[in-house]
Amino acid sequence: MQDNLALAQEMTVAAAATRNVNLSTDPRRMAVIKVWDAMFRGARKYVESEGFMAVHNMPHIVGVTGACENTDTLFTIDWYDGKKMFLPQSNQLYIEMLTQAVEGGRVYGEIQSFRKELTADNRRLAQFSLFEIEHIGDLDELLGHLSGIVAGAARQVAQDCEKELALFGRNAADLSNLTFKRMTYADAVELLKTEGFPELVFGDDLGATHEGRLTELMGPMFVTHYPEEIKFFNMRNNDEDPRVVNSSDLLLPLAGESAGSAEREFDGAKLREKLAKSSMLAGLIRQGMKLEDFEWYLSFHEEHDVKLHSGAGVGMARVAQFILGQTDIRDCVPFLINRDNVI
Numbered sequence: 001m002q003d004n005l006a007l008a009q010e011m012t013v014a015a016a017a018t019r020n021v022n023l024s025t026d027p028r029r030m031a032v033i034k035v036w037d038a039m040f041r042g043a044r045k046y047v048e049s050e051g052f053m054a055v056h057n058m059p060h061i062v063g064v065t066g067a068c069e070n071t072d073t074l075f076t077i078d079w080y081d082g083k084k085m086f087l088p089q090s091n092q093l094y095i096e097m098l099t100q101a102v103e104g105g106r107v108y109g110e111i112q113s114f115r116k117e118l119t120a121d122n123r124r125l126a127q128f129s130l131f132e133i134e135h136i137g138d139l140d141e142l143l144g145h146l147s148g149i150v151a152g153a154a155r156q157v158a159q160d161c162e163k164e165l166a167l168f169g170r171n172a173a174d175l176s177n178l179t180f181k182r183m184t185y186a187d188a189v190e191l192l193k194t195e196g197f198p199e200l201v202f203g204d205d206l207g208a209t210h211e212g213r214l215t216e217l218m219g220p221m222f223v224t225h226y227p228e229e230i231k232f233f234n235m236r237n238n239d240e241d242p243r244v245v246n247s248s249d250l251l252l253p254l255a256g257e258s259a260g261s262a263e264r265e266f267d268g269a270k271l272r273e274k275l276a277k278s279s280m281l282a283g284l285i286r287q288g289m290k291l292e293d294f295e296w297y298l299s300f301h302e303e304h305d306v307k308l309h310s311g312a313g314v315g316m317a318r319v320a321q322f323i324l325g326q327t328d329i330r331d332c333v334p335f336l337i338n339r340d341n342v343i
Helices: 002-020 027-049 092-099 139-160 162-167 185-193 208-218 268-276 279-286 291-303 316-324
Strands: 076-078 084-086 106-114 127-136 181-184 221-224 247-252 256-264 309-315
Touching: 027 106, 027 127, 027 139, 027 162, 027 316, 092 106, 092 127, 092 291, 092 309, 127 139, 127 316, 139 162, 139 221, 139 247, 139 256, 139 309, 139 316, 181 185, 181 208, 185 208, 185 221, 208 221, 208 247, 208 256, 247 316, 256 316, 268 279, 268 291, 309 316
Parallel strands: 181 221
Antiparallel strands: 076 084, 106 127, 127 309, 221 247, 247 256, 256 309
């Protein structure tokens, strides 16, 4: 029995590895590569037309401030003298600072995001491309930019990759003029209760099945104003309903959550208070970290006149999954890196 199990595991890993071979002979794999090229050119074209400045050489070895939500999925590396460092989930906090200094207050960057996902399935990757933006401005303006980025990426693919899309059964015309609906989290919960999820209550996080049903009903959409407790500590509370933060998740058909976005709390005292009471800090303390690891970020807000700013991270693999119309993200990336597959 033990030998059979080991053999089955070896066969699974070997089968997964075949997704990364024969790049020049597999038409669909070459199509994916061309689609990604067009997708990024379209995204860059939008942000550059809107005055965003690219930030290069961002850190790929970070302290715990390179986390964005789930610190349990950080990859740990052994730094000098045995100090523990991490591979980044996001460079959000670093480029946030630049919005306060760059003329126009608009920056963007492209990084590899690393997540220690314990499941290798059709949704999760251990490494993927993250397209991050930050700007001086509010959530409404941010969602306009996010719409422009994703619509621009899809439009460029439709323009340049009609034959490649056809290999995946996709019609380029369907991607040429995307629009995005909006719905609050509270309204989404009430809608889902009538769509087969009566157990949902305010405060629950939305899972893949919930997101899938919403996009079946609404198409590409933004769900906005999530409860504070289930989001990253620095998201700004809504003035009218402090239970929620001025945030949004972009949901795309088949792919689900593809971008997280929010206004950032810019009041230093409030920011420190929000971190101190967050579930994230409790998780960090369990891992031997402490509030002081965020001191550079907190102090910046306490010592400077920081303007209201907002930002987002777009998971480009999920955008590609939506563009290609596939149920399995593993078929939508040029190189697959997950728990079972590395080259």
